[in-house]
Amino acid sequence: MSQSSVTGAYHDKLTPEDHIEILNQLYLARYFDVRLSKEKRKGRLTGTLYSSFNQEAIIVGSLFGLKPTDWISPIHRDVPAFFLKDCRAGWRNEDRMGMSIKQVCAQVWGKVDSPGRARDNWSHIGSKSKCIIHSTSMLAGTIPVAAGVVYADRLDGGDAVVLTYNGEGSTAQGVFHEAINFAAVHKLPVITIIENNQWAFGTPIELEVPTKDVADRAKGYGIPGLIADGQDVLDVYDKVMQAVDWARSGKGPSIVECKTYRAYGHGDHDDDRAAKYRSKEEVKQGRSRDPIRIYKQLLVEKGILSAKDAKKHAAEGKGAMEITDQDFPPVVVDYMTEGVEFAIKSNLPEPEEGGKWVFRGDA
Amino acid sequence: MSQSSVTGAYHDKLTPEDHIEILNQLYLARYFDVRLSKEKRKGRLTGTLYSSFNQEAIIVGSLFGLKPTDWISPIHRDVPAFFLKDCRAGWRNEDRMGMSIKQVCAQVWGKVDSPGRARDNWSHIGSKSKCIIHSTSMLAGTIPVAAGVVYADRLDGGDAVVLTYNGEGSTAQGVFHEAINFAAVHKLPVITIIENNQWAFGTPIELEVPTKDVADRAKGYGIPGLIADGQDVLDVYDKVMQAVDWARSGKGPSIVECKTYRAYGHGDHDDDRAAKYRSKEEVKQGRSRDPIRIYKQLLVEKGILSAKDAKKHAAEGKGAMEITDQDFPPVVVDYMTEGVEFAIKSNLPEPEEGGKWVFRGDA
Amino acid sequence: MANAPKTAERTTKNYLTALREAHFEEMERNPDMICLGEDIGILGGAFTITDGLQAKYGKDRVVDMPISEAAIVGVGCGAALNGKTVVCEMQFIDFISCGFDQIVNMTATYHYRTAGEVAIPMVIRGPAGAYGGGALYHSQMNEAWFAHSPGLKVVCPSSPTDAKGLLKSAIRDPNPVIFYEIKQLYRDRKIEEDLLSGDDALVPLGKAKVVREGADVTLVTYGQSVWHCMEAAANLEQEGYSAEVIDIRTLVPLDSETIIESLRKTNRIVAVNEAPMTCGFAGEILARISQDAFELLDAPPMRVTRMDTPVPWVEPLELFVLPSPAKITEAALRVCKF
Amino acid sequence: MANAPKTAERTTKNYLTALREAHFEEMERNPDMICLGEDIGILGGAFTITDGLQAKYGKDRVVDMPISEAAIVGVGCGAALNGKTVVCEMQFIDFISCGFDQIVNMTATYHYRTAGEVAIPMVIRGPAGAYGGGALYHSQMNEAWFAHSPGLKVVCPSSPTDAKGLLKSAIRDPNPVIFYEIKQLYRDRKIEEDLLSGDDALVPLGKAKVVREGADVTLVTYGQSVWHCMEAAANLEQEGYSAEVIDIRTLVPLDSETIIESLRKTNRIVAVNEAPMTCGFAGEILARISQDAFELLDAPPMRVTRMDTPVPWVEPLELFVLPSPAKITEAALRVCKF
């Protein structure tokens, strides 16, 4: 029996092709994560990695129903969002409203072909033309910016919505409150996705959030606070699409809490310590509902995936280190590999670029 | 028939003497306000006045049930709170845990006998020994400080609670969220009084707060959000005491919204403009429920005040300019007059004081 | 600058009116311009600078914001990212501290970290300055925080003509600009001027102005202190010294050339700022001059600033810690007699 | 400073351990001391500085705060007002911008505006500095913002002995202190030292340190740049110039005397800071020296700083904008050859 809680609504309209695409996107998100860890272990990559392992359904499910011209602002744990945005338009389609895997890998490797020319690190990239907001490190800091983006869009007669991604811990920031309060007053199409993975670095949710559900924050603004099973890509899809339609129809902002669990350390530098501050049982439990397994079971039940095909690749239910390339469809491995090879070949920016672009109008 | 919504609870335990004291405190709060306007009109006083006219029941009702060692942090519209705190211990009692009218008037007049030696203006005074927190101008900025004060008190085994006063507009500040979130996580005895007078300077509540009731902000933290009739001193007293007992018993923070209406301009400099941005009808309606009249009616019904005595003084239902000293009990006029005369006689601080006290340990 | 001929036909205008005209003219010129701030719409601003602006351009373009400085800046940044030209008002520049992160880390760096992809045409403006009994939180000049934060231009006019012309230029500039208005000058009749309009009124950013010519000492400053320096120059005249007064007008980018040009004549400099001394902008001027124009200096470069204290409330305290014509005169005499 | 004899018995300790020892010793000494910060308890801090502190002193005294920098500072201020000695950790000093108003307007001014009634014994500390590929938001040195905000002391140690001794003194100081830890030095083995404990370990605030004696030029700085200056001094030696290196250690209050003392010998100065140039602390040093010690200068006072840019991420960009031993050497040679 499927563990999926979903029983209809938006996802009913998805075609079998959509479902296969979603499955492949889940594979791609996970492979991106696994591949980077391996590249780093091989010494081909430096810098901290913030894993979205076990949280892929949130990224894939939240993005799948967006219009190409909708905006997003991903944070440190959402790097796959940069290339998954508008992936439906064709992974290698240069014109789609998302980044290519090459661009994202060039950013991860800190090369000049990164959209940000490697001026700021990790997830701090974006693209105005692709409707992706560039974040800083300061958590929740992009929410007011997102509100401003759609405020301007609405003035211009647009109907774009914006999804901002935030961890549960980030909801304690003052600017989270100021931005959502403003969005609620003006009924702006700002959807705040909360990736509630129970931990903020080394601090458990009880010390960050006083309510059982983070979605309760919505009550303070009189806006919808939806709760999705973050391990169930279709439940995420349904809840986010409810919020999207609500927003696009002018009813205003909402918060969508996606309950999940952080599979590894806060960053890979924290893996060893995380193994101490979180009990084995807790981690085992938190990782027991693999979003890929749950989704494949559902597809088999729906008859969209044959039991045989379902077994072909088994990226689910294993740790990042046990997984091999064989556990992923070739399309996924190939696409990511293109990105990696491109990034490694790409050059570092010229030193002089460090002095450029402080002001528009300068060199 | 009394307009009081109150039907029992905490205020039942108040003695007839308490009721007369409360009435006199209401008179005192109003007289302070009226007298300052007149002093200013006479040219005996400079600087902006932020009137609490028509909002006196919130200050008197919220303070009346506190222990002397409880803390408060008043803002610009709560100046009477500085001397009303622990007034029950005797207005002229030097040892009571509140400021004397002389000290407060010395501050209003900017004289060296102010508790802050006239270094910062208007309501930005306090007293550690009297358990009054010194605020800055930055709205909501004292809420985290208040949380820290009671956090320290609890560490030391104390049972103090703290009341912070804020306008409805100030609840949009980020630090409001950060502080109450922290207080809720740690179940700290922080009571946030919201003086909802419908306007934030020239901005109506609909543009500041997305919910009908400001008390709804509490739902975001899973804490009680009480609503009091801000024109009814006993209703304020009851709701605040509910929050105080809740807090003192370790159950945590709460928000008490007191619904009222700003009788005049934001400050006296705004009186003329306020008459333009607010309709006559609205103002008339907003001032129709005079807290002094409502309370006197109740006391007459209770037989605590004779109809004759009730008529003796008529500070209610008039504008600040129509009211004369005869509309107040002599005890009130005399006490305030002492403060005014003292303040006018008090000296300005020496210029050199401007360079002092940047650091502890300096001159 | 305040000596335009007063005739029946011509009417001079004050600094506040100049700022209001800049708002109306730029809103008219650029349909993508919006204004965000507390009480700027229905009320027309705490000081009436935006009086009538919402009535004319509507609620969507002139927005009464909640009391949320971080959101005012952040929302403005997002709107600018998405094609708008944004003017954010801080009701008093002192409250800019509540939106600090959104300014220095989000807005200021946007063009840099996107390698020039995204410009943020935004002005953050508000009433600033002491000498009015505004106390700690209604008196600040905190321009040095922002001069030290790369990616921000910093401007501070001292006359109606510059207030209008620099604000218009700041609004048209593709970069974020922190714009300091001297509230004590808002309604100062002594400095009223006839104002130009449209493009004729533009005053370029990054150009200092010699407001008084002199040969013995150069007084360099901006804002309210310009008038204190003019008074000091008059005092110095009595003492037989002729002071040149330079209003830098734009702190970032700084027009050092004009200062150095002046030093070729005077070989003496006193820099003045109203803000605290340590790491203030007067110190920045001294540092640049002593490094780049060392050989031009015949006397120690000096600064006159607020003491390293907050701005206290009542007049005797306030004047004790702040620069004054007398203090500037005294410093100038010291370098002149050196 | 890093040349303590290494023998079997004696074990040298790094900068990070020094900071940890300061925490444990002061927590033990003062039962009213508490620590507030993100991930400082259960985790023991992002860099393990508070490792074991909560286990020993409990959840109430070592508090894992929500991600709320304004509340961390504001709650700390309130606790200090009510009798506690408070150490607030910013997980990276860059995030201090999110608590800015509570620092500069609430905490820094408390003693001043209460005419000395209320002191706020509080330290706000955190990892700072570039040269590690931390990019815009994990590399900042933003000390000038606070040096310019009256009521705050500002400290930045460059060695384990100073890290421990200055932190202990900062914790005991009755005033708010912003304490910059150089994260690139946390585990630098080259600078390990033997550490004293208890009161013997105290290093007073407000006293600069001559870390290298020289006769031809004075290099004045703090933090990571101290080591760059030492390297530059070695380079200068090759060129036949002897450089004196001064680590000011405390920016506010500044020990100008030690700098001027040195200038009496060298008559030449180069000031260095890692932060942007404009209104940075190196500029403050030049301003003070050129005003107060003008006659001692035989060459232009120079500064070497970060360009007026954010700190970019990848190494070639980062090193391009930051000070380096080579850039300091070059500047020093120019003043020596002037």
Ligand SMILES: Cc1ncc(C[n+]2csc(CCOP(=O)(O)OP(=O)(O)O)c2C)c(N)n1
């Ligand atoms: C304003 C701010 N404070 C502190 C940090 C340091 N920091 C980075 S990630 C993190 C934990 C975030 O937890 P959460 O929001 O739950 O997201 P998660 O990492 O769990 O996905 C912290 C404290 C920061 N980046 N920004």
Ligand SMILES: Cc1ncc(C[n+]2csc(CCOP(=O)(O)OP(=O)(O)O)c2C)c(N)n1
């Ligand atoms: C952080 C901050 N922003 C702006 C202001 C300017 N200001 C002072 S009072 C006020 C309106 C406050 O309205 P409300 O909170 O409803 O209190 P009320 O005056 O109505 O009692 C504003 C905007 C301020 N003091 N602090």
Ligand SMILES: [Mg+2]
């Ligand atoms: Mg989390």
Ligand SMILES: [Mg+2]
């Ligand atoms: Mg109000």
